[in-house]
Amino acid sequence: MKAYKSFCPQYLALDVIGDKWSLLIIRDMMLEGKKYFREFLASKESIATNILSNRLKALEAEEIIYKKPDPDHKQKIVYLLTEKGIDLFPIIMENARWSLKYQPVDQNDAKEAQAILDGGPMKIQSIMEYLKRIHLDN
């Protein structure tokens, strides 16, 4: 059992995603289709192997992601999102909306994000349903 400092919604969310790396890994899973350790390692922000390893373990412990062996490659491990993880997508998009308004976002990234936001809530929902089809094993 975990010793929470409070049971406020904000605190309980930050307890899981309140760090510099977790949402970037989830971003790569959602928006770039990454699923292997080495793919995450090659992110724009160049995460270190030990930190990536730690974050993946923490996200797995929180049931944001889960892993399974790659059927085609005995050594590879496939990292996939749970429903709890996929439901972080609206947070990611609100982060993006805020950054587009106030931060020096790269123009290509901005166009991609703006395209989703222009689609409104329905666009976000359809992306989440797409992610569920790919990540959840039914």
Next chain:
Amino acid sequence: MKAYKSFCPQYLALDVIGDKWSLLIIRDMMLEGKKYFREFLASKESIATNILSNRLKALEAEEIIYKKPDPDHKQKIVYLLTEKGIDLFPIIMENARWSLKYQPVDQNDAKEAQAILDGGPMKIQSIMEYLKRIHLDN
């Protein structure tokens, strides 16, 4: 000038709010009307004075908040939100929505958050306009 690792929307948002404390301070400003150092200090999660001091400085440097002397008390300092800060409210509400679904949120906090979420985007917008009237000096 700041040395960013990337110019991705997620990274640029996490650069500002990707820590355990910043959003909790902003939550207290938005939802509990706190504006003094000692009020933030008395948060549910009991932040330390030096960390609070650091976070307030960082948030001020990012122009999320600003401060001004209290007109009625020479020693007091009033901390207020900028528009950039008030625009973080949708992120806070998406965090809350996610926590309500997946985390062991306190029942009273849950009711308060749920009431806002049930009001839909218009409710969120009206709270933001209320915050603008209180925090922005026009």
Next chain:
DNA sequence: AAAAACCGATTGCAAAATACAACCAGTTTT
């Protein structure tokens, strides 16, 4: 079959962020 490259990591060490407790000078209240 041997060598090289690739797989998800772990280990050791340095640096930075966070946490705790004590304290401080100036201001206001008692």
Next chain:
DNA sequence: AAAACTGGTTGTATTTTGCAATCGGTTTTT
């Protein structure tokens, strides 16, 4: 005049993050 309150700072300990090298096992290339 004393006590309590204001927004902090300082020192120290612990935890988290960052960097570089390395590892045993697997797959691919030669």
